[in-house]
Amino acid sequence: MNDRSPPPQPEVASAATYAPQPLQTAPHHASATLAAPVTHYENFPVASLLCPPHLRQPIAAIYGFARTADDIADEGDALAAARLADLAAYHADLMAVAQGQPPSPRWASVFLPLQAVLRSHQLPVPLLADLLSAFAQDVEKTRDAEGYADRAELLDYCRRSANPVGRLLLHLYGVTDAQALQESDAICTALQLINFWQDLSVDIPRGRHYLPRADCAVHGACQAELLALRSTPENVRLISDCARWARASMQIGAPLVHRLPGRAGWELRLVVQGGLRILDKVDALKGGSLHTRPRLHAWDWCVMLGRALVM
Template sequence: MNDRPSPSPHPGAASAPQPTATDAVAPPVTHYENFPVASLLCPPHLRQPIAAIYGFARTADDIADEGDALPAARLADLAAYLADLRAIAQGQAPSPRWASVFLPLQGVLRSHQLPMPLLEDLLSAFAQDVEKTRDGEGYADRDELLDYCRRSANPVGRLLLHLYGVHDAQALRQSDAICTALQLINFWQDLSVDIPRGRHYLPRADCATYGACQSELLALQSTRENARLIADCAHWARTMMQSGAPLVHRLPGRAGWELRLVVQGGLRILDKVDALKGGSLHTRPKLRGWDWCVMLGRALLM
């Protein structure tokens, strides 16, 4: 990679200043989420590091599943993305393509000594998602789906705990439970979007347990069997979220309050999934203004 600036168009003209990791700023969070990200509740000194991590994960996720690119192109882009990640970890400049993502992240890698395996796990999961979709393959059982969540979601929580200076085993387990629950909740929220795109997260073993017909699921039909299947999957996610919720009392100050809203955001989506009684196969539940009031009230009672 040639990292030297381009020659000036006129002899003696000054070269345009090149952005560096030191002064790079992560773009603001604009993507819809079920919970606050780097909000005003977040400790001010951690907003930029969290925004940089979020930008890295969100961009990789979009490479994997947004737009009309073919699977081979998505996998090639994720491989290039991984190469940029490894380059900045070695102190090298990233490629121009994702400089707005990697320059802020490089600064955070330096200042906070982020664990690289967690960042690489995210990319491993996104590549797996592309391959599963390409092959029309879902997940055999909950254990296989949990392994995906271990790499696609749990690293984000562990990275945040690293920023907060929380490293004990119990906190890590609770963080993993919250993050896995959030990933599962996103699956059950997005059934009406994912299934038509060939992305299947309802485990085959669970489908068999409830007698859910594959053709009816693919047709997004709300049958009694499908409703029972989705209700049980939502209960699984709720139980997992509740097991991790005590972590909110471990994080100091405003960080703990932001996590309360993260937990309540996930639980509120599950309320909406349950209320649809299987209808999330054709209707995507989404948080509205009133829901944030409900979440805030529940967060105060945690």
């Protein structure tokens, strides 16, 4: 496999540097700006009852934007060229609504709610664009059967695929200090890594490889054995080490739960504990996540709640 440096990314703008233009079209019916409810399975709550009520719609709009883009990149059986073309069109709609223009009809149900949030909360658009860059990279790497050389390369992907979500939420909460941003990045990176190690049995058959080649070499993991989803001693050590990496990142970011106000901090406690609970299950499988996808069940939420209360 050939190494490829990630494309250069735009500088992240602050709220002060982004000023959406007024809409230049007739206003839409109010219901058109309401984001769809969150129905996709997640390891953590999204816009739940713990979320401050006035932020549920903005968070749902951001989630809907990211979830739809991820589905364009990942779901169905479209060819890579079609996925990349759709992501480019999706990006064009993002740029249009950011400038106060109407979106295309295709994704109006996503972009009209997002446009309302861009206008009301001055979201940093480059963070949203970073997500699309990461999704396009996923498509390209899958097309080229290319994985990640080392942890640094994978962390750069996480910087664009996961960290923007946390920064957007902090923007909504009005939390902007450097320590909070760093802790948010650590949590979001951990969540992305946890998702990788949870989804090995799904991603590898789809041609998506997130276990860094340098880590595979350290543990003597054989590529052929990984592709065959075999739980060899080497693969067990590899997955266990990667799980420890994700857990360490989550522990670095966990103090952020005490820095967010009110309900937001409590929801974040469950987000953190949801990720850690999945890691418990990955560890318990002892490499079995290569053929079994661990999921959260009702009793796990009881465990998570108990742990959240004592954080």
